[in-house]
Amino acid sequence: MRVGVYGAAGYAGMDLVEILVKHPCVELVFATSNSFAGDPVPDTDLRYIASEDARLDDADAVFLALPHKASAPVAARARAAGVKVVDLSADLRLETPQAYEKWYKTPHPNPELLPVPYGLPEIHRDRIRGASIVAAPGCYPTTTLLGLYPLLKMGVLADDAPIIVDAKSGVSGAGREPKQNTHFVEVYGNFSPYNPGRSHRHVGEIEQEIHKINGKAGTLIFTPHLLPVDRGLMASIYVTLRQGFSSDQAQSLFEEVYSQEPLVNVLPPGQQATLRHVVRNNTCAISLTPVTDRYLHITSVTDNLRKGAAGQAVQDFNLMVGFPETTALL
Amino acid sequence: MRVGVYGAAGYAGMDLVEILVKHPCVELVFATSNSFAGDPVPDTDLRYIASEDARLDDADAVFLALPHKASAPVAARARAAGVKVVDLSADLRLETPQAYEKWYKTPHPNPELLPVPYGLPEIHRDRIRGASIVAAPGCYPTTTLLGLYPLLKMGVLADDAPIIVDAKSGVSGAGREPKQNTHFVEVYGNFSPYNPGRSHRHVGEIEQEIHKINGKAGTLIFTPHLLPVDRGLMASIYVTLRQGFSSDQAQSLFEEVYSQEPLVNVLPPGQQATLRHVVRNNTCAISLTPVTDRYLHITSVTDNLRKGAAGQAVQDFNLMVGFPETTALL
Amino acid sequence: MRVGVYGAAGYAGMDLVEILVKHPCVELVFATSNSFAGDPVPDTDLRYIASEDARLDDADAVFLALPHKASAPVAARARAAGVKVVDLSADLRLETPQAYEKWYKTPHPNPELLPVPYGLPEIHRDRIRGASIVAAPGCYPTTTLLGLYPLLKMGVLADDAPIIVDAKSGVSGAGREPKQNTHFVEVYGNFSPYNPGRSHRHVGEIEQEIHKINGKAGTLIFTPHLLPVDRGLMASIYVTLRQGFSSDQAQSLFEEVYSQEPLVNVLPPGQQATLRHVVRNNTCAISLTPVTDRYLHITSVTDNLRKGAAGQAVQDFNLMVGFPETTALL
Amino acid sequence: MRVGVYGAAGYAGMDLVEILVKHPCVELVFATSNSFAGDPVPDTDLRYIASEDARLDDADAVFLALPHKASAPVAARARAAGVKVVDLSADLRLETPQAYEKWYKTPHPNPELLPVPYGLPEIHRDRIRGASIVAAPGCYPTTTLLGLYPLLKMGVLADDAPIIVDAKSGVSGAGREPKQNTHFVEVYGNFSPYNPGRSHRHVGEIEQEIHKINGKAGTLIFTPHLLPVDRGLMASIYVTLRQGFSSDQAQSLFEEVYSQEPLVNVLPPGQQATLRHVVRNNTCAISLTPVTDRYLHITSVTDNLRKGAAGQAVQDFNLMVGFPETTALL
Numbered sequence A, B, C, D: 001m002r003v004g005v006y007g008a009a010g011y012a013g014m015d016l017v018e019i020l021v022k023h024p025c026v027e028l029v030f031a032t033s034n035s036f037a038g039d040p041v042p043d044t045d046l047r048y049i050a051s052e053d054a055r056l057d058d059a060d061a062v063f064l065a066l067p068h069k070a071s072a073p074v075a076a077r078a079r080a081a082g083v084k085v086v087d088l089s090a091d092l093r094l095e096t097p098q099a100y101e102k103w104y105k106t107p108h109p110n111p112e113l114l115p116v117p118y119g120l121p122e123i124h125r126d127r128i129r130g131a132s133i134v135a136a137p138g139c140y141p142t143t144t145l146l147g148l149y150p151l152l153k154m155g156v157l158a159d160d161a162p163i164i165v166d167a168k169s170g171v172s173g174a175g176r177e178p179k180q181n182t183h184f185v186e187v188y189g190n191f192s193p194y195n196p197g198r199s200h201r202h203v204g205e206i207e208q209e210i211h212k213i214n215g216k217a218g219t220l221i222f223t224p225h226l227l228p229v230d231r232g233l234m235a236s237i238y239v240t241l242r243q244g245f246s247s248d249q250a251q252s253l254f255e256e257v258y259s260q261e262p263l264v265n266v267l268p269p270g271q272q273a274t275l276r277h278v279v280r281n282n283t284c285a286i287s288l289t290p291v292t293d294r295y296l297h298i299t300s301v302t303d304n305l306r307k308g309a310a311g312q313a314v315q316d317f318n319l320m321v322g323f324p325e326t327t328a329l330l
Helices: A011-020 A071-080 A097-104 A121-128 A139-154 A202-213 A247-257 A306-321 B011-020 B071-080 B097-104 B121-128 B139-154 B202-213 B247-257 B306-321 C011-020 C071-080 C097-104 C121-128 C139-154 C202-213 C247-257 C306-321 D011-020 D071-080 D097-104 D121-128 D139-154 D202-213 D247-257 D310-321
Strands: A002-006 A027-031 A061-064 A084-087 A133-135 A163-169 A220-226 A233-240 A264-266 A284-290 A295-302 B002-006 B027-031 B061-064 B084-087 B133-135 B163-169 B220-226 B233-240 B264-266 B284-290 B295-302 C002-006 C027-031 C061-064 C084-087 C133-135 C163-169 C220-226 C233-240 C264-266 C284-290 C295-302 D002-006 D027-031 D061-064 D084-087 D133-135 D163-169 D220-226 D233-240 D264-266 D284-290 D295-302
Touching: A002 A011, A011 A027, A011 A061, A011 A306, A061 A071, A061 A306, A071 A084, A084 A306, A097 A202, A121 A139, A121 A306, A139 A163, A139 A202, A139 A220, A139 A233, A139 A247, A139 A284, A139 A295, A139 A306, A163 B163, A163 B233, A202 A220, A220 B233, A220 B295, A233 B163, A233 B220, A247 A264, A247 A284, A247 A295, A295 A306, A295 B220, B002 B011, B011 B027, B011 B061, B011 B306, B061 B071, B061 B306, B071 B084, B084 B306, B097 B202, B121 B139, B121 B306, B139 B163, B139 B202, B139 B220, B139 B233, B139 B247, B139 B284, B139 B295, B139 B306, B202 B220, B247 B264, B247 B284, B247 B295, B295 B306, C002 C011, C011 C027, C011 C061, C011 C306, C061 C071, C061 C306, C071 C084, C084 C306, C097 C202, C121 C139, C121 C306, C139 C163, C139 C202, C139 C220, C139 C233, C139 C247, C139 C284, C139 C295, C139 C306, C163 D163, C163 D233, C202 C220, C220 D233, C220 D295, C233 D163, C233 D220, C247 C264, C247 C284, C247 C295, C295 C306, C295 D220, D002 D011, D011 D027, D011 D061, D011 D310, D061 D071, D061 D310, D071 D084, D084 D310, D097 D202, D121 D139, D121 D310, D139 D163, D139 D202, D139 D220, D139 D233, D139 D247, D139 D284, D139 D295, D202 D220, D247 D264, D247 D284, D247 D295
Parallel strands: A002 A027, A002 A061, A061 A084, A084 A133, A163 A220, A264 A284, B002 B027, B002 B061, B061 B084, B084 B133, B163 B220, B264 B284, C002 C027, C002 C061, C061 C084, C084 C133, C163 C220, C264 C284, D002 D027, D002 D061, D061 D084, D084 D133, D163 D220, D264 D284
Antiparallel strands: A163 A233, A233 A295, A284 A295, B163 B233, B233 B295, B284 B295, C163 C233, C233 C295, C284 C295, D163 D233, D233 D295, D284 D295
């Protein structure tokens, strides 16, 4: 398969290229970057080209690691040309143009594309398999949803209690473009919350997916923090269980739900998930702490650029075109 | 006043010395360290001496920055000699020997000393003022309690909801003795929870103090994390409010309760507390995020070695001997 | 004295403000920043104002922490208004417009100002004392020159051997404006040389000063590196001594030359200078390693924002106006 | 081939295991660690066993990532059992027991083993190929020698000038055992020289190898520094060239000498070698800066755990047993 990567010089794009050049069934035919056009693409013989110079008819599939709003128009052109699309931007994750406009404060550039399958294979594998276009989830939603999924699916959360997610992300999650808040000196030795409560754009995406699994789940409280490391993401999740399901039962529930999942690793009781478990690999690791009968604390971790972005996009791609799901990912 | 510092080569001890040498009313007469005995004490003309070589009759007051179990016997000797004591260890924080044995898995070495005033001036100033012996609180309890105090005092938390504290501490909180988990390579690029749920020893101390303020508060869920920075501590607190008190009212409540507190800084609405606000100073900074009417998210930060240890110990000392409370701390 | 700071929101400017607000004889009357105009100035009641809104007639002295080329015109206006000037930019460090144009590739904006005293008090104290305008040296030149000065002054370097300086600077030395090479993710876990050999602009400044002390010194080889810390600078200097002076004699030479210098700290034999010795204080620390009789290795360290910038500027200021030299610096 | 790893839980040992489990022609049969015996070995189904429980007759070859003094006796037993040995310790690097005792201050435990081939393939490939026992070089020697080799081989260094190596290593180079100087808080934000001048043990090893290539080379001046990153090593080398060879010629000399070397990467003119080029891969990257005609500055970088330890050991192993040299390394 010939594949192209748009936005290949961003952090997710660079990880995508790194994974794809090791993929035995894939030939990378182009990699775009408007900022770095002309520079060599690491680990390849290619040079970055401008987005508008990419020839869609050279590719069987494209990965879009572009900013939101810029991505959907490229997706539309690719689909018109019969090219398969894995979109890593936010443009196709929310199912309606109205939801998009609510969270991104701008009209959806290509509402005709919506909805598309949400590319979290552990939850929506059947919809992704064979699809022509998929929306790869964000890093916070992936990590949070995998930490909640078995509970939501079994309906064991108390309806009236909030779902609290205290999340921490390495700085690559903020993108490669230099900004004041990603300056080394500003981040070094610091730790800071941002977009707390319910103000982060990923709240809309996470709640949409929660409600698809379980319509009665409580309010999401979600506070992300900037962590002074380059990569890695932790969602620390605190939930209240309904009567009749005890926190002690969570371990075996998670182990069962994820028993066949090669990229989700439920840690043994007593062991805590840390960034070290996932940095530079394509898995999600989850640990469970029964606090009291009713209260459960879940720690879910991913590499924000891997299972939280590029790794998952390739996992989606493998499902879309019929390769073994973990090709190039283990 | 002539003061001595026990355990002066640990991280809290070093900050104590740094503060005390700038204190205009204090002369540092000795600094003990069994590991570094004979080495020069930074910023002074002294050399560390072994604990047993310290002469209590040279001092009017002593600070004990010793491990738990080692501290109480020194406190007892100092009190017997008429020397005032600020104890930074855990030995005197819990009010009963039973509580101590429950959390520290060892009999209390000097139960006759208990109880002593709990040295959190913003809450117990009257008991500390003029006292001969004070238990300076731990870093997690200080940061958590200051973030909760106005709510507990006003009784506005929902009785049946948990108090969730997702906490993060810089590595100096783990002490200066080299261990596997504080090796640079183990910490660098990592982020990890430890003693999650209700297993950390500080749970006992925090709950004791919560219940002294408000006996009906809900279950404490407390998960600390090791943060790859040298100093700084954040308590991210998630609470549910009772009917009749809206999260919007929290800002003015906190501002009012802390309006006369020179070492607690309630940030304006919309601004988030970060480590940068407190590292290397002696304050606690707090920010409030109303999530929904019922749910409030509080971020409370301190320097774990300052307001979380040495700074607060000097604040206690100033109150005990009648100096202006913030001498050497601003 | 009423003082103003131009460029007060840059990293050197922020340290300047931090030092000046503790200076007992100084009132800070304005702080400019075009990027942050309107924001509060930390530790003060002021707000940043645009450069053009600063009223020179409000001030007795100004500190210019501006980019090169922007600084000299403000210096000229300040001098015309009878205001004393400490310039932290590169504009007044080189003694001739020709040298400036050679190293900065642009004509000097105000050649009529040149030359001015070079503000390294340990070398040029007499010229700085009482001066109306001073050029505060760069961080690399300060650290390098203090590490070489006793040897240059005594004429004990071999004429035909190079002076090799392998230098390392924390990221704040690259300024506060966000750029690709100061992005957290680019710096984290990396270490990189830049402008190696003789291409860095500070080569001109260092050689000018070397030759003022000793006209026969050898070629300067100077390679700076970006160090993944926020602040601190090390110059690792390797020199060859002339016949008749043995490396063993260096320790007592340095101790003698700097014996009366409150801000230069010659470490005892066997102890190595590290960033920890100088970060957040206003000193330079130097350690000497005799390698063989002929070869000497010198390690010289400063905080690039303190003795390498803001601290030294205040030291200059104190000399210019007649305050004790170390006021606000110890 | 069945291979065992001694000292498999140290940092070099862990990288060895990581590489070997991906090696297509190798089966890992045991991994020893006295400190972690019983714990699972990451990426394998094995558990660490105590050194004395390892069965040499299960293995065709062993890698020894043991402390010096402990390694040679195991090497001797392995050779007696007909097992091939790649020794990563210092025990077999120096060619005589006298040299060993001089630098390690202890008699050599197994002088009968000396000398063995020095496992730097780019210099001694012919001696390594087919050998039964090889001494894998240290990280500082590897990085330094590869940066000097073309110059030494061509005899273009000035005889009477020193070879100056200012080196910097990530903290994993200090080993996994917790010590005061590797405590996170001691290293964070710091940068420090150690064993400066000619006191580091690697001086003996580097000079031995320099003189094997070129007996007239000048004095080695070598100062290592502890760099606050987990992995990566830079040797910044400053040399004086003899008359008749200009620094401009170095680039083509290096390109030619290393043209067939898959694991040495000579960067194009103007590009500087940084840790980023080599961290987590098995190569050495080198950049050259002509400073003046006579003076050349060379930057040579490796990952201290890869080309500086585990990667190079596997490269040696591949040569010893006849596998393609870069198997499992690219």
